[in-house]
Amino acid sequence: MEQGIIEQAIGFTQEMPGGYVFEIGNGWISRRIYCIAGRIGTTSLINGLNGEEYLDETVAEFEITLTGEDKRAVLNFKDFRLTGYSTPNWDDNIRTLQLDLAADIGEKTLAISVFYEARAGESFMRKWIRIEPCELEGWVVRQVIIENMKFREMVEGVIPQPRYPRKCQNHEDKVHSEPENVNAEEPERRLMFGDLARSVVTYWGYGEGLFFFTESLTGDEMFYRPTGLVMKQREFAPLSEGITTGSAIIGAYSGAPELGFKRYNEYLLKNWCVVDDKRIPVAWNTWLITFEDGTPLFGNYTRDFLMDTIERLKDAGFYEVLHLDLGWEGDYPLAVDKGKFFDELHDVVKRAKGAADLDMMYWVNPFSQSYWRSRLEVEHPEYTAPGKVSGRSNATALCVMTEYSDYVKQRFIDLATELNARVIYWDGNDWNIPECSSKAHDHWDQEELEVMATKRLTEICRAAHDARPDLIIAAFSLPISNHRLCALDAQCVSDTHSFPTGQSELIQRQQIYQMTFEHPYRTIWGSWYGVNWHEAGEKNLSERPMRELVHAEMSMIGNGLAQSGGSIDLEHARPEFIEFLRKLFAFRKRFEKYFAVYQHVLGFPDGKHVDGEGHIIDGAGFIVLVNPTDEERTVKIPLDEVELELPAGKKHTLSDWSSLEEGRRMGSATIDKAPEIDLAPLEVRYVGVNVE
16 A cells, blocks of 8 residues: 555535535545535545645536437436435445436436445545436437546646557557557657546646546546546437446556556456456467468368377477367358368367367357358348448458347357367457448447447357356457457457568567557457468578577567467477477466566667566566567666566565576666676577566
């Protein structure tokens, strides 16, 4: 706990002339709400570290958008009057304040409750809204703004320093697009300060700030200094049924803005992300294999080929899942190709588990059909989204809001329970809901379709997770969204495949460096294509220098190695390379918990200087240092990086684990007197910090 921060929930309620005053908070953050003449509004929002006031003006305590009778109505907080309040929880551990309000809509009364909650030991507060059922038939809740407040002028937004040519709608870098044209100048500049923020703001000059997130699958949040912080939830809920929104989270942090992003990610992992502590298994991926003659395997694998491969995976000894990419389906999406697999993969699955203790991983793309055309759209044209034809496969996309989604849900469950799926890789941008003009599907308009289809995709994930709790569902659907992480375990930030070894890994490290400020590291699915991919190098593995291969594999130790690092043509790979991989994966498994976290160290990877990454938990772990050049480089071990949070004044024991088998003592040092080390050309060094 930060020094001076009180570890308990606090608050009071008090009647005053003309209304009430309410205060609620914890040691980190508190807010005050006034009720004057029946109208409520927040009047104070304070970071407990220095007691600084952040709020300038509450634009709207809440706002509700309704549609019905061919009309669109917006109900502002000023339209509601207080009818009562209560404190469902009110002790030192948790305080919950409930304000009940009502507004007249014609001859009907719409009742709502606004909740504020603070808990001891947390650095944030929650606010959510419950809309009670109202007998207005045909009216629908379309959107609820949960927070809309302006901050003081000294509060400024923080985002990662923009470096990529293209931007998403929320101004986030599209790291997937033109990654070779990244601006790596001024690598020491990590962050940009100004009017805009997606997750973190800072109070200028005070070493503190706030982070924010809307706990909703369809949530959205943005800070723009001229107009303020807006946190909202898109919806499509009949007013006759009512709705409870997700919580708007506002949290406080102390220290540099980098720690604001770290606290934001820690909050997400602890309170929102479904991935929990699931392990990323070591995979052998059919899609990434290139044979000795330069021919890619792609989807041209057969039952006999897989049976032979299982024996080689067993002999290698470090694999955990057999990843069947594009090529296992036939006739319908998610249906096994019976022409290739007469036993519908059951014999392959049984052999993989029985002979080599391998679980399975399956590539799927059930809705956009971006990669192959099935019989389904011919036999069931009523499922299609008219006109949404893939330029790659010439197949028409299938609409989520049809009974076809029930089939997809059942097949996900079948993969998890009958075909031993430990991982499902969901490709094809299926979570970006395309327009659908069909009048026969379960949606009125595109606005409803996007909300309801996203919820239905979530139902598919949750059903599969219920069937197999350790199942990992990773998706490629750009741009990514942290709001999906209550359903998806992980998301790809890119699909960067057309670059040779060396440049490919540099691009991956750049993308991870950029995206891990605002997205939890363990929820980013490695999109590296490995060293055996046909675009990775001349003649692939057969004549490539070992130092190039070792550099590539060791530099991907945190994100990408488990997914792709072992995907090689085992029949023709050099024995010394397989032995190296055996040691590397054993090392990673031994210290696996550290490589599930990430801290920014050194500058943005520019290909000219040593770059690195931190993998420290509670003062121990590893710092990975990468020399991407063909020249020797000298670098100071970056023990003083703020995200590592290594105690100052304490001597930290350093060791070199680059041999992958045991640590060589390097002495000890305080963070302000860290030693310099030399890195040979293309060398990757694993520096242990307080690792026994």
